[in-house]
Amino acid sequence: MYGYPNSNQPNYPPPQGYGGYGPPQGATYDQSYGSTGPYGNPPSQPPYGVPPPTNTYGPPGVPYQSGQYIPPPPHNGPSPQPYGVPPSQPWAAPSPYPPSPIPHPSVAGTTGANPRFLGVNIPSPPPAVPLSNLQGYNAQFDAERIRKATKGFGTDEKSLIDVLAPLDAFQMDVLSRTYEQMVGKSLRKTLEKELSGWVEYTLVLLSLGPLHGDLHLLERACKGAGTHEDLLTEILLGRTNEEMFFLKEGFRRLYGKDLISTVKGELSMQTERMFNMALSGTKDESPYINQQVIQQDVETLYRAGPGRIGTDEISVCGILLSRSDAHLQAIAQQFPQRHRVSLSQMIHSEFSGHMRDSLLYIAHGAEADGHGVNRDANMLEAAMAGVGTKDERMIYRIIRAHWNRPRFGAIKNQYQVLHGRTLRHRVESETTGKYEKALVAIIDMN
Template sequence: MSYYNQQPGGYPPQQGYPPAPPAQGYGQPQYPPSNSPYPPQQQGYNQPPPMNQQYPPQGYGPPPGQYPQQPPPGQYGQPPPPNAYGAPPAGQYGQPQYPPQQNYGSPAPPQQYPPAQQYPPQGQYGQAPPPQPYGQPAYGAPPPGQFGAPPIQQGFPSPGYGQQTAPIDVTQQVEALNKSFRGFGTDEKTLIKTIAKQDPIQMNTIREQYNQRLMSDVLKRIESETSGNFKTGLLTVFRGPLMGDCWALYEAMKGIGTKEAVLDDVLIGRSNADINAIKAEYQRLFKQSLESDLRGDLSAGTEQLFVMVVAARRNEETVPVIPQQVEADVTELQRATGSMISKDSAQTCQILTSRSDAQLRAITHAYAQRYHKSLESVVKSKFSGHMEKALLLLLARANNRAASDAVQLEETMAGLGTRDTLLIQRVVRAHWNPQHMAQVRAEFQKTYKKDLVKRIKGETSGDYERLLVALVE
């Protein structure tokens, strides 16, 4: 999960990494990155391809120079001119600008790690870019009537959803963890300090190396040495983004009842590549398909909605935003939500779950321009329960992911009591991308006039508090 410059298509040769010990004992399989011949999926329409990964893909990936060059500056990615295509006033429905992305992950020991990598704002943890112009894109518009056609380019999984580990030396971290478990009690401060600033691939590598070198499962060690919310937080971090998402889904559906908010958090608005990685890992871990478990726990329209989501057939962010097709979608959405009696829930879900974030932003703007009301208000008036919440989250994440995450964090702490499991999962997901976490904190301050760290301190205590604060800061 991630946040994180040569042209795409080629990976730098492996160098500077100390050899990793041979795989043995416990450990999860390594997931290589997608072999797709296309550049990675982005969170904005026709954004430049992502920057190089820090970790070599260990033999996977196409040869250098296979992908097309970046389009020249100015062809797309600039804010539309005032009132272009009926665009609303600045700030009404648009996406705020954020500062350039910073290095992801904690500083590496100079003799052990390569330079900190730069990740693009992609995947679940990426920040949606500003609304894009509706003119002709550099790749060209598809023929009329083919809006929603197969994507031009297929994205790679987010960091932590494709390649799982890297041949880097994490001896220092493994020894620190082993020392923290020795003797009477647990050194909680060392545990927190060791894991709080690791990126997804570093965290997975630390877990695997601990298991192999010490012939012990670190997750089982945490289970036996810690307790309560602190244990839950440690397990969520140590599992990494992909395994953590799968366990969250499994625990949300096991037993009586379903924790719908967890299903929404993990699956709504995800890239095709991430959804496919989650489905494969879920099958490996629990020996059953994610879709079958969703069908068993959900029903009626909500079941249909999530079956569409896990089908992983969203348009990629590289698919052009075509004004005529946006208008066609707006017309169809108005027809499908025409009345409570005759509304076409399946068609509404099909449109909203199959469009890219850039297309959803354009649809949202065009709908408000034509009908003088927001698409969100229509969803609220025509739907209810879990389906309403899922569709609203889909629109919110497409329009401003950081603001949406800030609202979700406050929801876990508002009112009497704290929804600790949701708070832990949401903090950990955001923390995998430090730049995104900084944007979430800024949106939280802007919306609630409170500092997120102080808000968390007011709702938590002890080692549990210290862990969450370290992840946020």
């Protein structure tokens, strides 16, 4: 069945290396990257500049304010109450994030909600019966365009970009199945044969969709010599219980391996225990917060770090990996009020290595806007800052973010606020040729 990454396929050209995310919020991100695996050579990338357009994407009901992401309120629920306002009862108002699942327009009216992944609805993974068509989308037409673009001598990369860049998760899934039915060859194999370099990496990862794309990246993170620790951090931490279930089931189905055992073999000591906590998939997802528990957690975090000789890593991990997003937002707000340093500053001073980078990923997501928008905008810049572009990081961060289009619009707005130019313009200055056009098309479609 198409859409599943093939573990027998050769590696895609990776970037210059891997490393941590850097210092805490307010400081400059660390740009040092170590070499952890065999890496290919990307195409040359001379400067390129085109006046950027104004980002105007945004569906009705999803407001934007100075680059800030304001999630839509829960379905038929009350308006969110801002942090800092004392609740009228022991339980605070429900968190507005994530929004209630809304069926894809083409499958509206079906029983039950579609599964959600990276904040959007996705087609139900096997063993569910796959969709064969979508109302309002002509998959046969797009499949024929791809066939013509890859037929004969030479490849029409522009047509491939024009077909793939606008598609959502449902459309990409149906196109992949339709193409394989028409041509007798998977879309992924066709793209791998016809393309090369970073444009191949970009369009292949895009064609896999949200879930299969993450599974492909997970397999890559654990394959070969060395572990790509930043991939493990970004794909496995901060996930919903539903997402973690799909990742574990999908990894077993596609690669015949247990994800927990695979990750365990790549890590050691306390970092291994931290990821085991995340992989358990038992995170609290209640939309309510308890102020008394929040105050207790703030004090526990302090006593586990600055408040003692040595650091109690497991106590810190236990709180940051098990509490709900709304609870972590409240902790991130109250911690500096009680102890005069931010949560991320405490983590940066008390931890080191991969564990520090992973816990900073969680802390930065809870700070600022509280939904990771500010963090993700900074991480996009970190992939392009300094000498040399970390191409693979830039690509998968853009593609993974773009599936949730309202949120990606907020990330682009926040990027411009933080770094003084549009994400489109920044990417154009770091890439060239069809590789540039592919990423710009993905950015502009949101």
